[in-house]
Amino acid sequence: MSTKQAPLTSFKVYVRWRPLPDEPGATEIKRSNAEAGDYQSVTISPSPDSASSSRGPKAWTSAASFAQVFDAGDDNRAVYENVVSQTFPRIMAGKTCNFFAYGHTGSGKTHTIVGYDHEDIQQVGLSLSAAKELFQKLEELNSTTSDGQQLAIGLRMYEVRKKSAFDLLNGRTECFVREGSDGKTHVRGETETLEGGKVRVRPILMVPCWSFDQLRKELEKGLDLRATGTSTVHDKSSRTHAVFELEVVNKALVEARDAVIERQSELVPHGKHATDVYLEENSKAYIQGSDGKFMMNPNHTINQARIDAAEATKREYEQHLEAAEATVSEVFATTQHPCLGGKFVFVDLAGSEYYDQKSVSSAAATKQTAEERQEGRQINSDLFALKEVIRARALHQARIPFRSSPLTMVLREYFQGSEDGYSAMILTVSPAADQYAATMNTVKYGNLVGMAGGDKV
Numbered sequence: 001m002s003t004k005q006a007p008l009t010s011f012k013v014y015v016r017w018r019p020l021p022d023e024p025g026a027t028e029i030k031r032s033n034a035e036a037g038d039y040q041s042v043t044i045s046p047s048p049d050s051a052s053s054s055r056g057p058k059a060w061t062s063a064a065s066f067a068q069v070f071d072a073g074d075d076n077r078a079v080y081e082n083v084v085s086q087t088f089p090r091i092m093a094g095k096t097c098n099f100f101a102y103g104h105t106g107s108g109k110t111h112t113i114v115g116y117d118h119e120d121i122q123q124v125g126l127s128l129s130a131a132k133e134l135f136q137k138l139e140e141l142n143s144t145t146s147d148g149q150q151l152a153i154g155l156r157m158y159e160v161r162k163k164s165a166f167d168l169l170n171g172r173t174e175c176f177v178r179e180g181s182d183g184k185t186h187v188r189g190e191t192e193t194l195e196g197g198k199v200r201v202r203p204i205l206m207v208p209c210w211s212f213d214q215l216r217k218e219l220e221k222g223l224d225l226r227a228t229g230t231s232t233v234h235d236k237s238s239r240t241h242a243v244f245e246l247e248v249v250n251k252a253l254v255e256a257r258d259a260v261i262e263r264q265s266e267l268v269p270h271g272k273h274a275t276d277v278y279l280e281e282n283s284k285a286y287i288q289g290s291d292g293k294f295m296m297n298p299n300h301t302i303n304q305a306r307i308d309a310a311e312a313t314k315r316e317y318e319q320h321l322e323a324a325e326a327t328v329s330e331v332f333a334t335t336q337h338p339c340l341g342g343k344f345v346f347v348d349l350a351g352s353e354y355y356d357q358k359s360v361s362s363a364a365a366t367k368q369t370a371e372e373r374q375e376g377r378q379i380n381s382d383l384f385a386l387k388e389v390i391r392a393r394a395l396h397q398a399r400i401p402f403r404s405s406p407l408t409m410v411l412r413e414y415f416q417g418s419e420d421g422y423s424a425m426i427l428t429v430s431p432a433a434d435q436y437a438a439t440m441n442t443v444k445y446g447n448l449v450g451m452a453g454g455d456k457v
């Protein structure tokens with residue numbers, strides 16, 4: 001691992017080499033890094049003599065766009081301590097920090113974000129290590145906090161696939177990604193009709209966890225539901241972007257948010273009734289004459305009192321909703337803990353082999369089904385959109401293209417979550433010679449992202 005730490009700017013990109021896969025005949029590419037100020041550049045070449053060869057892939061050197069480079073010998077703990085741990089002051093101030101793993105299938109994204117060993121602290125992925133350290137900090141605060149204000153970690157886990165999100169803590173329920181009239185992205189499930197005509201649309205479920213063991217068990221249950229497709233390279237290849245969110249919550253916040261969902265359910269039938277009454281009264285007020293034209297119906301007077309009564313009831317329920325929303329704001333305003341609402345977001349992005357589908361060999365492309373090709377195109381456009389969002393933010397552009405893909409729509413809340421939040425991307429790459437093209441594509445993508453990030457614009 002390079003030991004130098006780049007300053008904590010708004011976006012940083014890291015490179016992580018995985019060990020050479022234990023396969024017969026596996027050979028390594030040549031690779032090196034060079035320091036330039038606080039950052040590093042990476043040089044890769046397929047074999048020691050290829051730089052001078054006139055045929056085949058050549059050596060390639062990135063710009064100095066990487067904050068740090070982790071070697072194959074660096075374990076998850078080392079990555080955690082260098083990438084995530086330093087962001088705690090922001091989380092404890094209630095901000096949002098996002099961490100993305102980007103790389104080719106089998107390069108170590110899931111290994112980095114969640115890990116395959118959930119017990120050994122050296123091996124657990126970044127999300128579990130962050131949960132562990134966060135619980136330690138919350139326990140200290142809880143020791144001097146009254147009962148109702150005790151802090152916990154709210155866990156959300158979902159996968160984004162095509163235009164939907166699948167809630168991993170709620171039986172993989174499909175939720176739809178939409179923009180609301182308030183300009184915010186809403187990720188909500190199917191409409192459920194409840195007793196008394198109430199209509200509920202649930203957001204992604206958040207499970208409050210009061211101990212590390214509880215959180216780990218919930219996470220493992222969610223992981224069992226992760227979709228795995230087939231891949232020519234890695235049979236557990238994920239074709240989805242998996243999002244793991246850890247938010248500092250307390251009982252009052254959980255209850256206040258539940259009350260908002262409840263008040264929204266109650267409002268829906270009254271809103272619908274008010275619209276129905278208005279339309280009914282107005283449609284009776286007009287009749288069609290023999291010439292086909294509409295005219296006032298002389299036998300009907302609009303019952304304005306009926307319309308007003310329905311509107312008044314609707315308004316009453318709107319006020320209940322406004323009061324519930326105000327309670328959520330009040331919980332934040334009156335908390336003794338500024339960390340309330342602080343969020344870690346870890347994203348295990350879909351395989352980078354889908355990025356720039358033009359580079360997929362025709363042999364590999366013909367092996368894909370039509371659905372796989374369509375899925376590949378969507379992943380490609382998600383990853384392109386993510387790069388553009390990061391770029392636009394770094395350049396402080398007035399218009400950030402969050403709407404370009406369902407992935408960036410979902411991520412909007414996290415990017416906008418707090419003004420001085422922080423994001424990092426870890427490029428996971430393989431040193432195997434037969435993965436050279438994939439590695440090159442990953443590093444090139446990260447180079448573009450890293451060039452845009454933080455203070456390098």
Ligand SMILES: Nc1ncnc2c1ncn2[C@@H]1O[C@H](COP(=O)(O)OP(=O)(O)OP(=O)(O)O)[C@@H](O)[C@H]1O
Nearest residue numbers: 018019105106107108109110111234236237238351
């Ligand atoms: N840095 C690493 N150290 C040790 N083992 C690793 C490392 N990176 C990956 N591996 C191992 O390689 C295998 C594939 O890794 P992983 O499942 O994390 O890949 P992935 O990038 O998430 O792939 P996919 O996109 O197909 O889901 C796993 O068995 C994992 O434990």
